[in-house]
Amino acid sequence: MRALTFHGVEDVRLTQVPDPTLLDPRDALVVPLRAAICGSDLHAVQGREKGLDTGTVLGHEIYGEVLEVGSEVQEIGPGDRVVAPFTTSCGKCVPCLNGLTARCELGQLFGWSSNGQGLQGTQADLLRVPLADSTLVRVPAGVSGARALLSGDVLSTGMFCALQAGAADCETLAVVGAGPVGLMAALCALHLGADQVFVLDSVAERLELAARFGASPLSIVDGAARKELLKITAGRGVDAVCECVGSPAASRASIDLLRAGGTLSAVGVHTEDSFAFSPGEAYDKNLTYRAGRCPARALMDTTLPLALDTTWPLEELFTHRVPLESGPDAYRIFGAREDGCIKVLLELG
Ligand SMILES: NC(=O)c1ccc[n+]([C@@H]2O[C@H](COP(=O)([O-])OP(=O)(O)OC[C@H]3O[C@@H](n4cnc5c(N)ncnc54)[C@H](O)[C@@H]3O)[C@@H](O)[C@H]2O)c1
Ligand SMILES: [Zn+2]
Ligand SMILES: [Zn+2]
Incomplete structure (x- = not known):
């Protein structure tokens, strides 16, 4: 065959x-x-x-x-x-x-x-x-x-990611990575009841599709996405992040976007040996971290x-x-x- x-x-x-x-x-x-x-x-x-x-x-x-x-x-x-x-x-x-x-x-x-x-x-x-x-x-x-x-x-993985993020109770949720998985996570987070869903990526046509799905696209190209999200959340950061990339840079970006007590839901497949944030940062953020295969x-x-x-x-x-x-x-x-x-x-x- x-x-x-x-x-x-x-x-x-x-x-x-x-x-x-x-x-x-x-x-x-x-x-x-x-x-x-x-x-x-x-x-x-x-x-x-x-x-x-x-x-x-x-x-x-x-x-x-x-x-x-x-x-x-x-x-x-x-x-x-x-x-x-x-x-x-x-x-x-x-x-x-x-x-x-x-x-x-x-x-x-x-x-x-x-x-x-x-x-x-x-x-x-x-x-x-x-x-x-x-x-x-x-x-x-x-x-x-x-x-x-x-x-x-990808639809189940997006749903898993949004559920693990606690999307139903989120006023603000950011999806890092607008590939098929991230786009599905955004759609599912909105379906589950998240009030505002932001999607971060550098690829214009993926961000355009996120907008057509009802999410707010934020380009990471000029480095302004984090500032924008901090402005929207009165400096606190978002309630949850769906990390749908699987790289140290995406992990780092995700934790930087989260409010204290927030949840980082990671479905991106990570192949590195160590976290991109320290135990001390997790402690200081009262972080909930949920990850894994859907x-x-x-x-x-x-x-x-x-x-x-x-x-x-x-x-x-x-x-x-x-x-x-x-x-x-x-x-x-x-x-x-x-x-x-x-x-x-x-x-x-
Ligand atoms: N946990 C699971 O069960 C499961 C299931 C399916 C896929 N996955 C994983 O989910 C991830 C995404 O899959 P996909 O099919 O959407 O892949 P993809 O490669 O099509 O999409 C990844 C997207 O992330 C963007 N990106 C890269 N670095 C970024 C950063 N620092 N900030 C923001 N965006 C960034 C890319 O531009 C791209 O659009 C992969 O790691 C894949 O292996 C996991
Ligand atoms: Zn897959
Ligand atoms: Zn079994």
Whole structure:
């Protein structure tokens, strides 16, 4: 089959790889009809995250059709249209029962294989899904696959970030980073009831989309964003920050925007060894810090209906819709934030 595979920093190729097969009675094989490229794919491709095996099939966002299921799969069957969260989960272990499906004791991340162990990704003609009954979510016929796919990652991650920030009780909330995740965090924070949501980034077209979503865009280019937010909050800082970047600079910016007693909700994937702020600064701010991988499977019960609600302007995220063959070029454009690229949808099938 065809697949987008990882071959080193800035080296994504369209290659032929063997078709996956059912390896366990709980597996399903799914034909991806839509896949997408996520900012998380860029961490390995741009060299910030180490350890990904050469030849790994990339990607963890998918809407597709079930081709075949193992003998123990009962809830879904061939022909079903499904979406998957970006990690698999059993639905039965203590983390799963606590709603932390991203830390399932049997869970794996799609598109992450290290030292020969792990799971291949969604940017291919066929995908093996372990723990299919508790991982996959059936989607009604006739819905937009692109919209449905968003509930498996960036919409759920944005929702997770906004919930962890306590958005419902915020008068002022700042989102640092207006990539797809930050844009979804802004939309979710407004949905949950935050009064004023500010979105900080340097990329003009991403800030424009934030404004169309109902948030207040603030460019970080001239360094005035912090001053502006301090002015708006009478010098105190905002109630909460959703950090949707995953870099020391973004962490630093986030803590500088927060009021005393504020919450920093970080979903950006951090690959550095130490915090960009000191324990003393956290103490002096009476900081609440919440971070981590989104339990997308648990949140999909809430976010899939939102994704399918056509009053939510989600399709605007997909600035680029391309076939799988254009994947290597699409990685480059998305990674460089060229050509107004916000999110790439790979159209297969
Ligand atoms: N926690 C999770 O479960 C989870 C799930 C999905 C994605 N992520 C992570 O979320 C982050 C964002 O993902 P994405 O797809 O939106 O990525 P993206 O790369 O498309 O977007 C990141 C945005 O941040 C902006 N940015 C960079 N530095 C900044 C700074 N100092 N201040 C303000 N803005 C800054 C960039 O211009 C860009 O628009 C990534 O780290 C990704 O790995 C986490
Ligand atoms: Zn992702
Ligand atoms: Zn589990």
